[in-house]
Amino acid sequence: MFKEAEVSHHTITFGSKRIPFSLSFSNRKSLGIKVYPDSTVQVAAPMDASHEKVKLKVKEKAPWILKQQYEFLSYYPLTPPRKYISGETHLYLGRQYKLKIVSGKENNVSLYRGKLLLTLKNNASAKQILNDWYRQKAAILFEEAVKKILPRFKKYNLSQPVIQIRTMPTRWGSCTAKGKIILNPDLAKASKGCIEYVIIHELCHLVHHNHTKAFYTLQEKTMPDWRKWKDRLETTLN
Secondary structure, eight states, X not given: OOOTTOEEEEEEEETTEEEEEEEEEESOSSOEEEEOTTSOEEEEEETTOOXXXXXXXXXXXXXXXXXXXXXXXTTOOOXXXXXXXXXXXXXXXXXXXXXXXXXXXSOEEEEETTEEEEEEOTTOOHHHXXXXXXXXXXXXXXXXXXXXXXXXXXXXXXOOOEEEEOOOTTOSEEEOTTSEEEEOGGGGGSOHHHHHHHHHHHHHHHHSOSSOHHHHHHHHHHOTTHHHHHHHHHHHOO
16 A cells, blocks of 8 residues: 555556546545646545556546546647748738748837738847737737627626736636636737637636536537637647
8 A cells, every 4th residue: 555645657548548647545535536737637545445446436537537638638729839030920810921020120010911020120039029019919809808708797797807918838728716817828829719719718717617517508608609719729729
C-alpha cells in the first residue's frame, strides 16, 4: 500500500483511447477524480482501495473524463507559430491578411486591401507591435460583445463583468468566482461569432460553475448555434 500523498502513475484503456492518470492515497472515504485544463487526470483514493478497484472506477468514469478533456482541448489556441516576416498570413476577425512590413517614422498597423500593413520605426519588434495591436483591437471587440450579450442574462442579475485580457497558451477564456472574465487576445483573430461564443460560455459559467446539464441548457438557450461557432473557432485558429 502506498503511503499517504505518495503519487504513482497508471493508464487505463477505454476503446481506442488511453487515459493516463496519477494516483494518490489519503484518509478519505470515497474516490475522487479531477480533470485539469492541460488534460491531466488526478485520482485520489481511500487508503484501503486496491489498484484494481481504482482502475475499474476510472474506466467507469472514462466517458466523463474524455468529455472533460475534449472540452478543455476545444479551448486550446492552436495557431501555428509566426515568423513575423512579409508575405506570411495573419488572421483578423476570421479573415486572412498578408503581412507587409515597411520602415517608417512611427510604429503603426493598418488593414488595407487584404494586407496587414506593419510600419516599423528603426529596429522595432514586428512581433511586439503586432501583438500590441491585437490586444488593443481585442479590448474594443470584447467590450462590444459583452455589451451586446449581457442583456440575454438579465434574469440572472449578472453585473457588468470585469474583462481582463491575458495571453493564455491553453485557453481561450476563463472566469473567476468573483465575476471576472479573462479572455485571450488571440480571439481577435477569430470571427465575431466565435468571440461571442467564448464570452457566452464564460457568462454561463458565472451562473453554473461546472459543465453540468444546467450549464449546457443555458448555453443552448442563449446561443442555439453555439456548436457552429465552437467548431469554427477550432478550425480557424488551427
